[in-house]
Amino acid sequence: MSGTPKLVTCGLPYTNGLCHIGHLRTYVPADCYVRHLRRAGEDVLFVCGSDNHGTPIVVSAEEAGTTPRALSEKYHDHFKQTFEKMGVIFDHFGMTDNTTNHERTQSIINRLIDRGYVYSEIINQSYCTSCERFLPDRYVEGTCPHCGKHARGDECDQGCGRHLEPGEILDPVCTVCRTKAETRQQEHYFFKLSTFREYLLDYLKDLNGTINAKNYAIGWVENELRDWCITRTLDWGVKFPGNQELVVYVWVDAPIGYISFTEEWADAHNDDWKRYWCGEGEVTHFIGSDIIYHHCIFWPALLHAAGYGTPDAVVASGMLKVEDQKFSKSRGYVVWANEDYLDVGLPSDYLRYYLLSYTSHTKELNFSWKAYQERVNNELVNTLGNFMYRTIYFAEAKLGGIPSTPASPEILLEIRKARESVDSAFRSFEFKLAVDGIMGLAGFGNNYIQKNAPWKLMKTDFAAAESAIADCLQIVKALALMLEPVLPDAAAKCWAMLGYESPIADHHLDECDTPLSGVTLQKAEMLFAKLEDEQYAVLEKTFNGRVEAAKKKQEMKEEKKPMVSMDEFAQMDLRIGKVLSAEPIKGSKKLLKIQVDIGSETRQVVSGIAPFYAPDALTGSLVVMITNLEPATIFGVESRGMILAAGDDAALLMPNREIEPGTKIR
Incomplete structure (x- = not known):
C-alpha cells in the first residue's frame, strides 16, 4: 500500500449508441482493479463520463429529429444505468458537455496559446455546395491518402487506421446528401505536436500499464509526428477561444473530461482536484486498443504543454470477437449488454467473470455462449x-x-x-x-x-x-x-x-x-445456478437470428448496387502477378511492401494483408492485381497497383494453375 492518491479513469462511452460487451471489456477490468486496490487499503478515486461532442452525435441527432444535447442525455443515462447494473460503480460519472468541461477545456487551450503551442493556418477543407457547409469528420468520406482504402473524414477505419486531419481525405463526398465535395479554404488552429517527439519518447519509456499501449505509441512517435488540427467547423461542442465559428476538436475536450469530472467530484466532496492532476497523484487510464494513439501521444503532450501532470499508466484491452467472428454490429456479431444479457435475467457476476478470466487483458477475447455456459x-x-x-x-x-x-x-x-x-x-x-x-x-x-x-x-x-x-x-x-x-x-x-x-x-x-469471530453463520444457499441447455439454446437462437437478419439486409443492399457496363469493366487492367518479395512496413501492423512481377515490369504494391500472411509465405505466389490504378503513397511508401482479396480475412484471389505473370484477365 502507498499513501499516494490514485485516480483511475475509463475511456468515455460515446453517446450515440447502446452499450455492448465490447464496451464492458474495458469497464469491468477497471472496476475490478479499483475494487482490489480499495480492499488493499489504497486511496482510489474512480471517474468517468460520457463523450458528448463530435460530428457523429450531430448526425445521429439530425436523423432522430432531436438535439445533440437531448441525444447525449439519453445515452448518458443509458450507460450510467448499464454500468451500475454490471457492478461498475464510478465515484463520479459526468458529461463532457457540462459547463465544467467547457471552462476547463477553454482554460487549457488559452494556456497553450499563451505558451506558444497553438498557431493558426489557412487549410483546404471539404465543402458541400448542396448543404452549403464545410464538412468535418463524419460529414465526409472518401479515399485514404495513405493506403487508398475507403475512409471517414477523421480516420481510415477500413484500412491503415491512421488519424486524418481536415482536408486530407481524397475524393470527398458529403455523407448527408452524397454530393461530391469541393475544396475551400478556412482558418483552423493547430497544436505543435511535432515539437514533442523527444519528450514523448522519454515519457513512453517510463509509462506503466500494458505493453501493447506503450509499444504501439512508440512506433507512431518514431515514424511520424505531425502537428495536430484541434478545431472543427461545427456549432456543437466547446467554442474555440477567440473564434466562435469553430469548436474544439472532440479528441481535445473528451480527455480533458477526465480532469473536469475530477473537479466536479472534488467540488461535491470538499476536496482538491489538483491532488490528482498537478503532480501528486497517480493517474491510470483504462482504454480500448483503438484509442491508444490519442491517450499515449496527443493527451500526454497536451498535458505536458499546459503544465499539468501526465498519466502514469495506460491499460489497453485487446480486441473482441463474437462466436469466432470479428466484432461487427452491421453483420450481427454483437452481444448487447441489456437486450441480450441483463434484460433476460443473466447475472452481472457471470459476465464479469467471463470477461476477466477468459484470456490476458491485452489479447483478443472471443465471446461465445457455449464457452460462457x-x-x-x-x-x-x-x-x-x-x-x-x-x-x-x-x-x-x-x-x-x-x-x-x-x-x-x-x-x-x-x-x-x-x-x-x-x-x-x-x-x-x-x-x-x-x-x-x-x-x-x-x-x-x-x-x-x-x-x-x-x-x-x-x-x-x-x-x-x-x-x-x-x-x-x-x-x-x-x-x-x-x-x-x-x-x-x-x-x-x-x-x-x-x-x-x-x-x-x-x-x-x-x-x-484473521479468524472468524463475533459472527454467527447464516443458512447456506447456493451462490450460483447452472445455465441449462434449454436456456443456452434460446440465447444461441437469438444470436443466430440477428446474424441471419444482418446477412439478409446486406444481401439486399448489395442487390441494389448499380450495374456496370462492359466498357466500364474494360477500363480495369486486371493481370496475373507473381510475388517476388514481401516485407513489413515499419510502424504499421497491417501493411506489407510487396514486389510483384507483372510480366513487362516489376511493380511495388502496398497491401493491408500483414495480419493474415507471413511475408516469406507470399513469395512465389500468383495473385490477381489491378495495374492501372493511380499511384498512391501509403505510409510513406509508393504503391502502383492493388492486389485483390476477398472477405474480412483477405483471401487472395489466385489462378487454379500455373500461368505467366502479366497475363491479362478477360
Missing part, C-alpha cells in the same frame, strides 16, 4: 460455489456454527501465498492470472474438504472434523474477500452467510487470515 457451470457452480456451500452448510447445520478451533498454520500459509500472488497479478493488470490464483485456492479448498471428509470424521473424531471445517471456513472467508472485485454480488452474499453485518467492501484484505 461451460465456464459458469464448471468453474463458478461446480468448483467455487460447491466448495462455499458445502463448507458453510456443514458448519451451520452439522456443527452448530463456527468451530472454536483456529485454522491450521498450513492453511493460513496457503491463503497468504494466494493473496500475495493475486495482489501482484492485479497490480500488473494481469486479471486472468489474478482470477486463476483465486480459483486455484477454491480448487485447493474443494480437494481439502473432499480429502478430509468431515462428514465421515465426525463419526469417529469430532475434533478432527471441526478442525477441517475451521480450515475450510477460513478459505471461504479469504475467497470472499479476494473475489469481491471480480464477483461483487456473490462475494457480498457469501460474506452475509458467514455472519458479517458490515458490507464486505468495508473490509481489508489483511482479514483473509
